[in-house]
Amino acid sequence: MREKPRILDIRTLARTRLFHVQQLELRFANGVETTYERLLGSPQGAVLVVPLLEDRQVLLIREYAAGTDRYELALPKGRIETGEGAIEAANREIQEEIGYGANHLRQITSLTVAPGYLGHSTHVVLATDLYPQRMPGDEPEPIDVIPWSLDNLVELTAREDFTEARSIAALYMVRELLDG
Template structure:
């Protein structure tokens, strides 16, 4: 298959903005002359991390957190934005301390993923976090998160758990299980 030339960006405009998000319209011209307007979330320049924490006892640590999109509490892995000046590894350890009260001496990168590349540019680096130690940092959550211990030996059962439905958490679990088995 021949390599395609990306379309030419003719114009970029912010068409809607909220306190958290900006939507950008891109006027594009493709190599065959076709022109289209695509909409996307305006790139923020900030990426994120998600960790699969594994305890010395062989448990996975998850968090139960309110998700405004689904209007319910969801079970998933600790995650968060990378602060300016932080490496993904530094952000991973900080977020673990904020969300589960544990740091990690060992991080194994799994993959960098994009949620929906048609609409978002932000990347999330997935890690396995091991050799955990107790240390709590104040986070930005509006309420304390429930930390849920789940036996690693029963990790595949999470895939059918009704509250464990976030695609990035499922991806992180499946990639982690490939390495841990």
């Protein structure tokens, strides 16, 4: 186990409504000093939900993504609000985004998206025993909900609009969990 680099200095370079850019001065155990930039994540993190129906169908959503300026297919997700836990946030997000609540919710892992420069953690929650229940969300337009079989991930990952690494990782992990 290596000794972690020592943080000599942290300063804020920029702060907007969504982003907080920091500069770090680090000294590694071997004496080398370097400067890094990183984005702070929200302290609570986010949830990514795998809403699973009884016949191995998962419910995907298709919505506009401003980062890539195109519609993307992915699992439902969202930030954990202050005072919420991951399970509670997961149950809220699926009610807002796909119109289902879940009787069983279970956190199966936590993922990072780009640990080198993003301090962001996403908790993956498997939601089963679903029931129709809709809560109003803050989406600018209705979200398309697309059922997809866990037995057909090859075709899904070949689609040009299904590229999000967290969703791909979560679906494979759930499939392995069910089949393991």
